[in-house]
Amino acid sequence: MAPDSFASASASASASADTGSPVKTRVPVVEGMHTTEGEPHLIGAKLAGRETYFFPKHLAGGDPAVNGPQDLEEVLLSRRGRVWSYTTSNYQPPPPFVAATDPYEPITIAAVELHKEQMVILGQCVAGVTPDDLSVGTEVELVIDTLYEDDEHEYLVWKWRPVSGDQ
Amino acid sequence: MEEIAVLGVGMHPWGKWGRNFVEYGTAAANEALGDAGVDWNDVGFVSGAITVRCGYPGYVAGSTFARALGFNGAQVASSYAACASGATALSVARGQILSGATDVALVVGADTTPKGFLAPNEGDRPDDMDWLRFKLVGATNPVYFGLQARRRMDLYGATSEDFARVKVKNSRHSVHNPRARFTKEYDIDDVANSPVVSDPLRLLDICATSDGGAALVVSSMDYARDRGVSDPVRVAGISTVTPTFPDTVIDLPYLATDSAAQTAPPARGFKASIADRVYAEAGLGPDDVDVAEVYDLSSALELDWYEQLGFCEVGEAEKLLRDGVTTIGGRLPVNPSGGLGAFGEAVPAQAIAQVCELTWQLRGQAQARQVEGARVGITANQGLFGHGSSVLVRR
Numbered sequence: 202m203a204p205d206s207f208a209s210a211s212a213s214a215s216a217s218a219d220t221g222s223p224v225k226t227r228v229p230v231v232e233g234m235h236t237t238e239g240e241p242h243l244i245g246a247k248l249a250g251r252e253t254y255f256f257p258k259h260l261a262g263g264d265p266a267v268n269g270p271q272d273l274e275e276v277l278l279s280r281r282g283r284v285w286s287y288t289t290s291n292y293q294p295p296p297p298f299v300a301a302t303d304p305y306e307p308i309t310i311a312a313v314e315l316h317k318e319q320m321v322i323l324g325q326c327v328a329g330v331t332p333d334d335l336s337v338g339t340e341v342e343l344v345i346d347t348l349y350e351d352d353e354h355e356y357l358v359w360k361w362r363p364v365s366g367d368q
Numbered sequence: 369m370e371e372i373a374v375l376g377v378g379m380h381p382w383g384k385w386g387r388n389f390v391e392y393g394t395a396a397a398n399e400a401l402g403d404a405g406v407d408w409n410d411v412g413f414v415s416g417a418i419t420v421r422c423g424y425p426g427y428v429a430g431s432t433f434a435r436a437l438g439f440n441g442a443q444v445a446s447s448y449a450a451c452a453s454g455a456t457a458l459s460v461a462r463g464q465i466l467s468g469a470t471d472v473a474l475v476v477g478a479d480t481t482p483k484g485f486l487a488p489n490e491g492d493r494p495d496d497m498d499w500l501r502f503k504l505v506g507a508t509n510p511v512y513f514g515l516q517a518r519r520r521m522d523l524y525g526a527t528s529e530d531f532a533r534v535k536v537k538n539s540r541h542s543v544h545n546p547r548a549r550f551t552k553e554y555d556i557d558d559v560a561n562s563p564v565v566s567d568p569l570r571l572l573d574i575c576a577t578s579d580g581g582a583a584l585v586v587s588s589m590d591y592a593r594d595r596g597v598s599d600p601v602r603v604a605g606i607s608t609v610t611p612t613f614p615d616t617v618i619d620l621p622y623l624a625t626d627s628a629a630q631t632a633p634p635a636r637g638f639k640a641s642i643a644d645r646v647y648a649e650a651g652l653g654p655d656d657v658d659v660a661e662v663y664d665l666s667s668a669l670e671l672d673w674y675e676q677l678g679f680c681e682v683g684e685a686e687k688l689l690r691d692g693v694t695t696i697g698g699r700l701p702v703n704p705s706g707g708l709g710a711f712g713e714a715v716p717a718q719a720i721a722q723v724c725e726l727t728w729q730l731r732g733q734a735q736a737r738q739v740e741g742a743r744v745g746i747t748a749n750q751g752l753f754g755h756g757s758s759v760l761v762r763r
Contacts, residue, residue, distance in 0.1 A: 230504055231494045253614075253631070256624040260497055265613050266631065285618065286522070288514030289567040294506040295487040297499060308506055312515050312618045320627040321618045323505050332567050337522035348504070358504050 230356045241345040242277035254318040280343035282315040287335045299349045311361045327362045340364045369649040372465050373592035373600035376404025376585035377724040382549040382578045382711045392581030393478030394436040404585035409440050412470030415461040416446040417453035417477030417716035433476045450751025454719030459606045471591040477716035478581030498621040512620050514566030517668035524683040532559035534667035542706025544736035550710045573667040578712030582720035601730045605649030605760035611638040620752045639676035646758040654678030658742040661722035663749035664707040704737045722747035730763040
């Protein structure tokens, strides 16, 4: 399936303006996890002087090669990787999960190994992606997308979107 | 490693009873004391495995059970290590015995679980990894099980039928276990016709959550000998190791693994390292094992344990299953109790229950599910936050 057929992650606010609905404020579900403007990135932590990364930044672990305080700096993680594995949640997860649709529709979830950081990160896939579209090794990229909305807000989170071709 | 004796074991039947967990744990403790022939007033240490869904963490488990049995002045501790809590409680008891602080200890864990998915604590909790995974991704426990199962399919060619075969095998075992919650025998079609929960896993591939309680009375070898118990089941090894950095397998409840960009992952991953430690303590290896109780949170996870415990090479677990090696009557039966698929998970009791089953097996008391001639047994489990455990028992 071509990536263009998956839901676009960036046009939601303008789309609602086009249809005459009030423009909703775009806010992250949880602050400090990812960018909300410009290029989509997860916000991670990096050990000073080492290529060791953590996500999320505020719950970073440590590297046992460092004796003493872990000197962490904020870093934007790269946004391309390969699918490590994938699955679905066919039943609505319990709170604090908020379903995007009523009734609930199954979501597809991928664990993706970032090329640069060599770490696996979990996330939902954009709407329209099913397990049939994925394999271990599928190239994907990070986007910032709507997790759920209320009357005034679109609540944002990171999701994975397959990339055309196998680069 | 110096050994300790398992003098007595006890289990409250697993089910969805909806009663206070203290009741299950106390029943199990009394059965274990009776089985050991040990007077409660002689117990010098109480090691409780903690459940976290009962107000104060398991109402502070160790002292709760000690109070229910009647405070006897014993020393007390409580352990929390998610699914490995029971093994950690056993490890603490072993330390007390081998240090000489006490001769005989009671290890006990019990749980009362709510219906449906296990879920994080309530409230707005962005500093809690367990909350974040539900809030931001909808990553329930079966989601992690589904990731593991799908990767097995894509990498090793496992099929849904292979996974179903685990359930079929364990359900056959469970028919003979009066303590199990589910004792119906299923066939492959039953599993295939159950609804998908987390692709590729179906409802009957995934374990339920249950109420239950289990207990052990353990002692020094000298104490056992002085009581005329010359050939007790012995605990020869306990492993409760953490992962070694970088752990690159995504697991509960994390959103991300460690990064391997600076340091290559260790040759032996987390689960294999759990097994390595217990074999090293016992001075035994996979070839010595006669029977195993492993954590089949999902059917596909049981297959993974065959490889992690060294029963076969990576990618060959399905063949071991298909060849009947892990069925009762085979060379190395796995989950003769019926496993989690038949019990449902009662978190703080489960690792203790595994040792109870192996004790019955090594004593030749497992009746219709007996593994003939079993002398060495191993348990394995894994829980949230980098916890896992293995216990090796021998006769």
